[in-house]
Amino acid sequence: MATEEEVKNKTDGDDEADTAAPEAESRQASSDEVPEAEFDEAMAAAPAADGGEDTPMPAQLGHRRFVYAAYLAGGIVVAFVVDKILGYGWYKLHEWKPEQLPEPQDEATVAIAAIIAIGVTLYYWNRTRARTLAEEVAEELTKVTWPTRQDVTNSTTVVVLTTLFATVFFALMDQFWLWVTKHVYGS
Numbered sequence: 001m002a003t004e005e006e007v008k009n010k011t012d013g014d015d016e017a018d019t020a021a022p023e024a025e026s027r028q029a030s031s032d033e034v035p036e037a038e039f040d041e042a043m044a045a046a047p048a049a050d051g052g053e054d055t056p057m058p059a060q061l062g063h064r065r066f067v068y069a070a071y072l073a074g075g076i077v078v079a080f081v082v083d084k085i086l087g088y089g090w091y092k093l094h095e096w097k098p099e100q101l102p103e104p105q106d107e108a109t110v111a112i113a114a115i116i117a118i119g120v121t122l123y124y125w126n127r128t129r130a131r132t133l134a135e136e137v138a139e140e141l142t143k144v145t146w147p148t149r150q151d152v153t154n155s156t157t158v159v160v161l162t163t164l165f166a167t168v169f170f171a172l173m174d175q176f177w178l179w180v181t182k183h184v185y186g187s
Helices: 004-012 015-030 036-045 064-096 106-126 128-142 149-185
Strands: none
Touching (some): 064 106, 064 128, 106 128
């Protein structure tokens, strides 16, 4: 696809334009970029994920991305905890009966913990009540309004200044009562 200037230069018989036009066309043909208008049309024409018109595109998971992240994080935590428990248990059993049980193997405990974590995660994923509750919580959390940067800065300034004032005030009161106590009871 040639631009208007390249077409105009071609018709004028300019030799530089003749050599530049094939380069420009090859660059444009080789690039993977899609014009923005074509991209927007393709996105609008793409079917919704669940078949509903109000359903967001899969790339824009909305609040569901937090549910998926929570299940993933939960699975990782379960795997970590189970790995530590299995490793400690295996170590203690080996310490108790070293001739009957081999040395603890980290690879084995990690594999077993991963299998257990996947099982637990899938179990809770397949329980529609738990997943529905997680999706409702995530949906409500998307409605939370977060403070602006200015609000956070102002609140932090107030807290820091109040803390400094209280620190100075109580330090002075402590010195004052120390002075009073020394004069009343003597040193």
